[in-house]
Amino acid sequence: MRSYIIDKLYERVEKRGVVCVGLDTALEYVPEHIREGRTPAEAIFQFNKEIIDSTCDIAACFKVQIAYYEALGLEGLTAYKRTLDYLRKKDQIIIADIKRGDIAATAKMYAKAHFQGDFEADFITLSPYMGMDSIEPYLPYLESGNKGVFSLVRTSNKGAEDIEYLDTTFNKKVYEVVADKITEMGEDYIGECGYTAIGGVIGCTHVEEGKKIRANYNSMFFLIPGYGAQGGKAEDVALYLNNGNGGVVNSSRGILLAYKKENRAKEFSLCAREEVIKMRDAIREAVKRA
Amino acid sequence: MRSYIIDKLYERVEKRGVVCVGLDTALEYVPEHIREGRTPAEAIFQFNKEIIDSTCDIAACFKVQIAYYEALGLEGLTAYKRTLDYLRKKDQIIIADIKRGDIAATAKMYAKAHFQGDFEADFITLSPYMGMDSIEPYLPYLESGNKGVFSLVRTSNKGAEDIEYLDTTFNKKVYEVVADKITEMGEDYIGECGYTAIGGVIGCTHVEEGKKIRANYNSMFFLIPGYGAQGGKAEDVALYLNNGNGGVVNSSRGILLAYKKENRAKEFSLCAREEVIKMRDAIREAVKRA
Numbered sequence: 001m002r003s004y005i006i007d008k009l010y011e012r013v014e015k016r017g018v019v020c021v022g023l024d025t026a027l028e029y030v031p032e033h034i035r036e037g038r039t040p041a042e043a044i045f046q047f048n049k050e051i052i053d054s055t056c057d058i059a060a061c062f063k064v065q066i067a068y069y070e071a072l073g074l075e076g077l078t079a080y081k082r083t084l085d086y087l088r089k090k091d092q093i094i095i096a097d098i099k100r101g102d103i104a105a106t107a108k109m110y111a112k113a114h115f116q117g118d119f120e121a122d123f124i125t126l127s128p129y130m131g132m133d134s135i136e137p138y139l140p141y142l143e144s145g146n147k148g149v150f151s152l153v154r155t156s157n158k159g160a161e162d163i164e165y166l167d168t169t170f171n172k173k174v175y176e177v178v179a180d181k182i183t184e185m186g187e188d189y190i191g192e193c194g195y196t197a198i199g200g201v202i203g204c205t206h207v208e209e210g211k212k213i214r215a216n217y218n219s220m221f222f223l224i225p226g227y228g229a230q231g232g233k234a235e236d237v238a239l240y241l242n243n244g245n246g247g248v249v250n251s252s253r254g255i256l257l258a259y260k261k262e263n264r265a266k267e268f269s270l271c272a273r274e275e276v277i278k279m280r281d282a283i284r285e286a287v288k289r290a
Numbered sequence: 291m292r293s294y295i296i297d298k299l300y301e302r303v304e305k306r307g308v309v310c311v312g313l314d315t316a317l318e319y320v321p322e323h324i325r326e327g328r329t330p331a332e333a334i335f336q337f338n339k340e341i342i343d344s345t346c347d348i349a350a351c352f353k354v355q356i357a358y359y360e361a362l363g364l365e366g367l368t369a370y371k372r373t374l375d376y377l378r379k380k381d382q383i384i385i386a387d388i389k390r391g392d393i394a395a396t397a398k399m400y401a402k403a404h405f406q407g408d409f410e411a412d413f414i415t416l417s418p419y420m421g422m423d424s425i426e427p428y429l430p431y432l433e434s435g436n437k438g439v440f441s442l443v444r445t446s447n448k449g450a451e452d453i454e455y456l457d458t459t460f461n462k463k464v465y466e467v468v469a470d471k472i473t474e475m476g477e478d479y480i481g482e483c484g485y486t487a488i489g490g491v492i493g494c495t496h497v498e499e500g501k502k503i504r505a506n507y508n509s510m511f512f513l514i515p516g517y518g519a520q521g522g523k524a525e526d527v528a529l530y531l532n533n534g535n536g537g538v539v540n541s542s543r544g545i546l547l548a549y550k551k552e553n554r555a556k557e558f559s560l561c562a563r564e565e566v567i568k569m570r571d572a573i574r575e576a577v578k579r580a
Binding site for chain 2: 068078112159162178
């Protein structure tokens with residue numbers, strides 16, 4: 001038994017709760033007073049910085065959705081790098097939500113891109129469509145103990161039915177085949193907490209399957225999107241956790257835009273903090289009841 | 291019937307042949323005399339520029355693999371942007387090989403990132419794992435007639451067996467389900483050439499299935515990787531084409547590193563040109579024989 005990055009994430013959840021703050025920051029989310037006198041990329045960074053300052057003692061980790069930054073080109077990716085740098089400076093765990101999926105030399109390049117250098121993160125998300133050789137090139141980094149991945153497994157969008165939910169001829173759905181394969185691959189990277197550094201992205205909206213998935217993949221740490229804005233509730237999420245750990249629950253717009261509900265633009269970061277606490281406590285309560 | 295970007299690509303193939311030049315440019319591919327006095331990113335751009343100048347009258351299009359540029363961080367993405375800008379200036383068709391796969395607001399951000407602004411390309415590659423709602427957000431751009439996508443369908447790596455080749459309970463493999471779905475979605479974007487602006491990435495190494503795939507998905511334009519360095523041969527490729535059109539065949543290392551076989555580093559761009567011609571003619575001959 002040795003220590004992996006997943007142990008650090010597990011500890012954070014124990015201490016701070018399961019909330020993963022999603023920095024999917026679109027320019028239109030940023031209040032006017034922050035935008036004033038700043039370029040779009042600077043405004044986005046400043047917004048992120050204040051959200052981070054305000055939530056970093058109560059967030060398990062931060063998930064940064066690179067698409068929002070890519071959309072602003074080189075300037076946007078500069079804001080992305082600055083956000084990652086700031087999170088690292090504050091000793092926060094970073095999940096880079098990049099959903100890259102490629103093989104061989106190309107995957108090695110993505111590993112280099114997102115596990116070192118300008119865009120270094122602690123965890124990255126991956127898409128497994130091309131097969132397990134789209135995950136393997138990242139394993140040497142996991143071996144170091146400092147890095148981890150989350151493979152897409154089963155998501156909560158409507159289109160999940162198109163491929164992830166297809167029934168295969170050996171009595172498993174496609175997403176179950178994926179889950180089986182990454183579980184097997186993850187066995188070599190199980191940390192002291194009992195979870196492996198190869199996690200899975202598991203949407204939380206198919207409530208009826210929650211307990212089954214949790215039981216079947218007990219060594220898999222879940223990255224659970226879809227809370228709040230996408231419809232997931234605390235009661236649903238609780239089913240995907242083991243006594244309130246074994247996963248982190250992401251909310252992006254629900255946290256970043258909490259200020260809009262009460263028209264408190266000047267206090268956007270305080271509103272974000274209140275929302276994280278509300279979400280954390282709602283899930284804690286739901287776990288107790290479950 | 292109206293005109294789409296796929297018509298332009300079809301025309302290029304008619305005039306120039308099927309070769310897609312893959313600019314998967316790693317720093318170690320760049321000869322010493324180009325690297326001298328340049329930063330890594332500058333050296334990569336200069337190398338690409340000379341390859342483009344030397345092959346742009348005989349290449350159907352260029353595929354730029356973003357992972358190689360992401361690996362060098364912001365500097366690398368500057369070289370990526372400069373490469374795309376240069377290709378556009380030379381009126382070349384650009385396929386951005388990004389294999390992004392996400393949904394809803396995030397996919398819209400990726401569309402914005404790669405269909406306009408700093409990283410604008412003509413075509414992008416996408417991963418369909420999350421379902422058809424990971425393709426739909428790009429359709430408004432296709433509607434304009436100026437943009438197209440290639441969805442991963444069936445690749446030529448070993449891991450393709452893991453998911454793409456799974457048999458589903460309704461007598462189709464996963465990749466066939468994907469191909470059916472994108473074919474259906476593509477029906478609204480069929481150009482004058484008879485192909486749709488929603489193409490498919492189809493590896494060329496499973497020879498026995500070539501004719502069947504070509505016949506079953508007759509409106510689908512194929513992006514065919516795996517030539518040369520990855521083992522595909524002209525005879526194999528010919529089976530995936532309709533009289534030498536209906537697809538482009540990518541080679542990256544085979545073209546970029548042609549100079550290494552003959553130790554002609556100073557003439558790397560001429561060697562690339564010779565390789566493109568050799569590949570183009572070999573496929574033409576194979577099409578005639580097929």
